Amino acid sequence: MTWSSRGAAGGMWAYRYVGPAEVRASAAHGAAGRVIRSRGDLEAWLTSSEGAEAREPFTFVIGVDGVLRLAPRRSEHVACAGGGQVLSAGEITFARGPEGWECVAVTNQSTGYCPEVASWPAVADALDRAGVPHPGQFTDGFVFRRCPRCGERNIVREGDFVCALCDGKLPESWNFDSAQMLAADDKGRETANRARRDSNPQPFDP
Ligand SMILES: [Zn+2]
Numbered sequence: 039m040t041w042s043s044r045g046a047a048g049g050m051w052a053y054r055y056v057g058p059a060e061v062r063a064s065a066a067h068g069a070a071g072r073v074i075r076s077r078g079d080l081e082a083w084l085t086s087s088e089g090a091e092a093r094e095p096f097t098f099v100i101g102v103d104g105v106l107r108l109a110p111r112r113s114e115h116v117a118c119a120g121g122g123q124v125l126s127a128g129e130i131t132f133a134r135g136p137e138g139w140e141c142v143a144v145t146n147q148s149t150g151y152c153p154e155v156a157s158w159p160a161v162a163d164a165l166d167r168a169g170v171p172h173p174g175q176f177t178d179g180f181v182f183r184r185c186p187r188c189g190e191r192n193i194v195r196e197g198d199f200v201c202a203l204c205d206g207k208l209p210e211s212w213n214f215d216s217a218q219m220l221a222a223d224d225k226g227r228e229t230a231n232r233a234r235r236d237s238n239p240q241p242f243d244p
Pocket of ligand 1 (some may be wrong): 184185187190202203205206
């Protein structure tokens with residue numbers, strides 16, 4: 039799977055973490071999400087202690103390897119991803135169907151990565167390869183924008199492109215990253231991004 043060019047036919051966009059640096063720093067000490075490559079993996083997760091609340095939505099990410107990873111609800115997406123980039127992220131709910139566990143609800147709700155609804159194909163691919171039936175699209179789609187004025191990450195509700203924090207106008211296009219930045223190394227990308235969005239940049243903590 040290729041993921042280097044956003045919007046290109048057959049390509050996938052890798053989302054980097056765009057949340058607070060302190061969250062990423064604390065996430066670095068925890069375990070990454072459970073890798074789910076098959077229905078057997080899912081079954082094992084859902085019957086484990088961590089997955090015991092099987093009816094609750096879980097935190098999920100799709101790694102740049104295209105594989106689904108799960109973590110308990112309210113886990114940080116960046117921790118689930120082991121600090122890396124993702125092809126998609128959000129919350130996912132499973133229920134036992136006539137032929138075993140299936141995905142009954144899935145969203146792109148991740149304020150750590152702010153992925154687009156257009157990241158769905160990566161989720162579908164991962165679930166298809168694991169043999170897990172799914173709804174065929176996000177059951178709830180979230181639209182994320184960064185406020186150009188104050189830097190706040192916003193969820194756009196009902197087409198109202200206004201910042202919840204400063205009432206600034208939000209752009210119509212997704213604006214958390216740019217293609218050029220994807221070519222830079224992780225550290226350079228994070229530093230550049232912090233410098234760009236913070237009027238008072240704090241020292242970068244590698
Ligand atoms: Zn704002």
